[in-house]
Amino acid sequence: MKAIDYWHCFLGIQTREWLRFWQQRxxxxxxxxxxxxxxxxxxxxxxxxxxxxxxxxxxTYITYETYIVPGLCGMIILFNSMQGALSMVYDRELGSxxxxxxxxxPRPFLLITKLLAMGFVSVAQVYVxxxxxxxxxxxxxxxxxLAVLPTLILTSLMLGALGxxxxxxxxxxxxxxxxxxxxxxxxxxxxxxxxxLWRMNEASPWLxxxxxxxPFTHAVEAxxxxxxxEWNPLAVGITAGVTIVLSLFATAGFRPQRTKILGSKPA
Amino acid sequence: xxxxxxxxxxRYGDKAVLKEVSFALTSGRFHALLGPNGAGKSTLxxxxxxxxxxxxxxxxxGGRSLRxxxxxxxxxxxxxxxxxxxxxxxxxxxxxHYHAALHGLSRKEARARGDRELARFKLLDRxxxxxxQLNGGHRRRVEIARALLHQPSLLLLDExxxxxxxxxxxxxxxxxxxxxxxxxxxxLWATHLIEEVQEQDKVLILHQxxxxxxxxxxxxxxxxxxxxxxxxxxxLTGAG
Numbered sequence: 001m002k003a004i005d006y007w008h009c010f011l012g013i014q015t016r017e018w019l020r021f022w023q024q025r026x027x028x029x030x031x032x033x034x035x036x037x038x039x040x041x042x043x044x045x046x047x048x049x050x051x052x053x054x055x056x057x058x059x060t061y062i063t064y065e066t067y068i069v070p071g072l073c074g075m076i077i078l079f080n081s082m083q084g085a086l087s088m089v090y091d092r093e094l095g096s097x098x099x100x101x102x103x104x105x106p107r108p109f110l111l112i113t114k115l116l117a118m119g120f121v122s123v124a125q126v127y128v129x130x131x132x133x134x135x136x137x138x139x140x141x142x143x144x145x146l147a148v149l150p151t152l153i154l155t156s157l158m159l160g161a162l163g164x165x166x167x168x169x170x171x172x173x174x175x176x177x178x179x180x181x182x183x184x185x186x187x188x189x190x191x192x193x194x195x196x197l198w199r200m201n202e203a204s205p206w207l208x209x210x211x212x213x214x215p216f217t218h219a220v221e222a223x224x225x226x227x228x229x230e231w232n233p234l235a236v237g238i239t240a241g242v243t244i245v246l247s248l249f250a251t252a253g254f255r256p257q258r259t260k261i262l263g264s265k266p267a
Numbered sequence: 268x269x270x271x272x273x274x275x276x277x278r279y280g281d282k283a284v285l286k287e288v289s290f291a292l293t294s295g296r297f298h299a300l301l302g303p304n305g306a307g308k309s310t311l312x313x314x315x316x317x318x319x320x321x322x323x324x325x326x327x328x329g330g331r332s333l334r335x336x337x338x339x340x341x342x343x344x345x346x347x348x349x350x351x352x353x354x355x356x357x358x359x360x361x362x363x364h365y366h367a368a369l370h371g372l373s374r375k376e377a378r379a380r381g382d383r384e385l386a387r388f389k390l391l392d393r394x395x396x397x398x399x400q401l402n403g404g405h406r407r408r409v410e411i412a413r414a415l416l417h418q419p420s421l422l423l424l425d426e427x428x429x430x431x432x433x434x435x436x437x438x439x440x441x442x443x444x445x446x447x448x449x450x451x452x453x454x455l456w457a458t459h460l461i462e463e464v465q466e467q468d469k470v471l472i473l474h475q476x477x478x479x480x481x482x483x484x485x486x487x488x489x490x491x492x493x494x495x496x497x498x499x500x501x502x503l504t505g506a507g
Contacts, residue, residue, distance in 0.1 A: 002371070005370075006371070008374075009369055012364065012367070012368020015364070016361070023356040095350070096354060098350075099365065099369065101316075102344075102366075103369035103370060104337075105371070106338070257318070257319055261318060262309070
């Protein structure tokens with residue numbers, strides 16, 4: 001296979017994902033309601049309760065809205081990745097997955113490209129969310145919007161790979177409700193998305209350590225720091241490392257017979 | 268191109284689903300893979316399309332091993348799945364382009380080949396319609412056109428007429444036979460419907476994971492001392 005074949009394949013998978021996105025734009029728009037509710041309603045309610053001291057990367061006192069925007073960016077990607085991974089192996093995307101797997105190109109390449117394509121669509125949603133956040137007064141530095149892009153892509157690949165791994169191997173989590181209760185909510189709440197971890201440490205040291213071991217925490221911090229043009233090698237390093245490991249496991253461990261891609265269970 | 272399955276066995280856990288299945292397909296012929304539900308047809312297709320990993324045995328396509336050179340082998344195979352594998356909301360052409368890209372074709376090439384296939388299948392005027400607007404028979408045709416875009420030598424169809432009415436079923440069957448004659452395409456058509464098979468076809472009968480018969484319809488009938496294929500099928504499998 002030649003390099004140009006890979007490029008055509010990459011483009012084809014991306015194009016299809018954007019076409020689907022356009023077809024289902026109302027569904028994607030409604031997916032923005034969730035983070036916006038958090039930003040506008042939840043954050044307003046909690047502003048009074050939670051005082052935020054000056055912590056890096058912020059230079060001054062910040063509003064609670066400002067604090068949770070990076071976490072909500074992570075939440076958009078988290079929801080999309082899990083939903084996307086489930087649809088790849090259980091429902092909407094089954095047909096396109098069958099076609100995908102008939103390609104002569106190596107399977108890991110196909111799967112990573114597919115995860116990236118879904119990730120790019122998530123990233124576009126994050127930008128729409130950031131735009132709305134800007135309208136309600138959360139204004140990171142202008143170049144931060146560009147600096148955050150690689151981190152967002154990395155996060156979407158990390159969570160996409162995690163979703164694929166879970167969807168392939170954990171039969172009990174084949175519906176979205178299960179994934180929401182056992183993956184999305186624990187990952188989201190046991191992270192720095194909604195509260196700085198020093199507060200968690202005050203409340204309960206062992207919970208603090210769980211949060212520290214949660215890769216989502218580091219993804220959110222990587223997003224937070226890059227959005228404010230600060231370099232956080234630990235967060236970026238952990239996110240990148242976890243992304244590589246999960247991608248390897250998810251692609252090498254992918255078995256169509258553990259999914260519904262084969263069709264009705266062959267006799 | 269020669270296509271040969273050698274000594275294929277497959278098990279799900281303790282359950283053996285295919286037992287030492289070997290056969291060779293004749294280039295440019297229509298082959299019917301006949302078997303009652305649960306005979307192992309879908310598993311065999313899963314293995315031929317690499318959705319399932321071979322446990323024992325190998326498949327050789329023009330001498331290339333599916334086990335050792337999967338990419339080379341996959342280039343030569345076109346597949347039509349039992350379940351719809353089209354994006355209903357995308358247009359016919361968009362669906363074809365997606366497949367073409369997966370085989371490394373440029374957009375320009377994809378368009379040229381896609382239009383050629385659609386014209387041949389008398390679907391060019393529907394190219395920009397969403398697949399959802401097409402009837403079942405036409406959707407299946409689009410799937411066949413798509414499977415041929417990368418110019419394979421072997422076309423696999425897994426019960427392609429499921430869900431179609433009698434007239435569409437017959438039309439589709441005839442359509443694929445024409446492709447065999449015109450393109451010299453080798454076809455393996457899995458079905459449990461005896462009426463989709465003709466006596467001059469090459470017939471493989473699969474039952475409980477074993478290949479019970481392999482030859483032209485007439486020869487198999489003679490071997491079994493049966494009047495027709497339906498009787499042969501019944502004698503061998505107790506079904507039909």
